Amino acid sequence: xxxxxxxxxxxxxxxxxxxxxxxxxxxxxxxxxxxxxxxxxxxxxxxxxxxxxxxxxxxxxxxxxxxxxxxxxxxxxxxxxxxxxxxxxxxxxxxxxxxxxxxxxxxxxxxxxxxxxxxxxxxxxxxxxxxxxxxxxxxxxxxxxxxxxxxxxxxxxxxxxxxxxxxxxxxxxxxxxxxxxxxxxxxxxxxxxxxxxxxxxxxxxxxxxxxxxxxxxxxxxxxxxxxxxxxxxxxxxxxxxxxxxxxxxxxxxxxxxxxxxxxxxxxxxxxxxxxxxxxxxxxxxxxxxxxxxxxxxxxxxxxxxxxxxxxxxxxxxxxxxxxxxxxxxxxxxxxxxxxxxxxxxxxxxxxxxxxxxxxxxxxxxxxxxxxxx
Numbered sequence: 001x002x003x004x005x006x007x008x009x010x011x012x013x014x015x016x017x018x019x020x021x022x023x024x025x026x027x028x029x030x031x032x033x034x035x036x037x038x039x040x041x042x043x044x045x046x047x048x049x050x051x052x053x054x055x056x057x058x059x060x061x062x063x064x065x066x067x068x069x070x071x072x073x074x075x076x077x078x079x080x081x082x083x084x085x086x087x088x089x090x091x092x093x094x095x096x097x098x099x100x101x102x103x104x105x106x107x108x109x110x111x112x113x114x115x116x117x118x119x120x121x122x123x124x125x126x127x128x129x130x131x132x133x134x135x136x137x138x139x140x141x142x143x144x145x146x147x148x149x150x151x152x153x154x155x156x157x158x159x160x161x162x163x164x165x166x167x168x169x170x171x172x173x174x175x176x177x178x179x180x181x182x183x184x185x186x187x188x189x190x191x192x193x194x195x196x197x198x199x200x201x202x203x204x205x206x207x208x209x210x211x212x213x214x215x216x217x218x219x220x221x222x223x224x225x226x227x228x229x230x231x232x233x234x235x236x237x238x239x240x241x242x243x244x245x246x247x248x249x250x251x252x253x254x255x256x257x258x259x260x261x262x263x264x265x266x267x268x269x270x271x272x273x274x275x276x277x278x279x280x281x282x283x284x285x286x287x288x289x290x291x292x293x294x295x296x297x298x299x300x301x302x303x304x305x306x307x308x309x310x311x312x313x314x315x316x317x318x319x320x321x322x323x324x325x326x327x328x329x330x331x332x333x334x335x336x337x338x339x340x341x342x343x344x345x346x347x348x349x350x351x352x353x354x355x356x357x358x359x360x361x362x363x364x365x366x367x368x369x370x371x372x373x
Contacts, residue, residue, distance in 0.1 A: 078281035092266030106146035118353035157246030171198030294320035
């Protein structure tokens with residue numbers, strides 16, 4: 001039976017051969033064919049990935065059997081607590097959705113906010129890159145609920161800024177605690193990574209606040225004098241203008257309603273608590289500071305556009321815990337259980353919510369002319 005290294009080597013050789021063929025062949029000889037067979041190529045790629053995963057699983061049957069036995073020995077009380085904690089976490093997300101969107105979306109009520117949150121889970125699972133699937137789905141629903149395109153983009157970006165402000169604050173604070181030696185269990189390198197990621201994102205937000213609110217108008221004025229370059233600049237100015245306005249909107253919302261920060265805190269804190277509970281279900285949990293920092297660092301793997309989000313977050317968390325001296329077997333059990341409870345278990349009511357939301361949107365009727373414009 002071929003080893004794992006042999007399979008990976010064969011995969012690299014095959015990939016190199018494909019790249020070489022693509023470079024040798026003329027561009028117009030293969031690109032149209034690829035475009036006309038997108039589904040077939042996508043199926044081939046997914047099939048190849050499945051074959052490699054199956055081959056790796058066959059090579060590690062003993063380890064998988066041991067993993068299943070350890071899962072069966074898990075404490076059901078701790079797992080039940082993990083499910084309850086996830087319900088509270090989702091409650092925070094639902095309230096934040098309702099508070100952010102319902103005042104400006106004429107057709108959105110409390111029930112629709114709940115359905116939007118749960119159905120967004122299904123959309124996020126389809127394409128997981130930073131929750132891009134859920135963002136696109138939410139934008140579509142808000143547009144149908146009575147918000148214009150620019151207002152939807154601005155409100156969505158403000159929602160994400162408020163939601164992830166807790167995330168970035170945790171990275172910066174956790175990184176500071178590690179590099180100063182207060183949390184010695186986590187490697188200093190991971191602390192610097194957390195500080196760098198959180199610091200860069202916060203710096204970007206501060207730079208967005210400096211973007212003029214009328215940058216698109218200024219670019220349009222320049223377009224009249226600069227011709228084609230000006231027209232290109234006008235088109236490109238839309239994104240920074242929306243980003244800058246969204247950053248200012250999020251600060252304005254927090255300034256006038258500071259209590260809104262409670263709901264993203266509930267979302268993140270109780271979601272981390274789910275991971276803490278799954279550790280206790282299978283053994284001795286590491287220090288809570290280690291769990292928090294490894295959780296947020298590992299969640300960066302969600303930015304990878306993997307089907308269903310499988311592998312990105314799990315691999316990131318497992319690597320962070322292993323580097324922090326946590327038993328890899330225990331960490332794997334806790335992480336997989338956490339993912340099942342926090343990510344895939346809500347997808348079941350999410351499918352029902354999606355059906356209910358589609359029925360509700362049909363009752364809304366066609367888009368109003370002002371909204372479509």
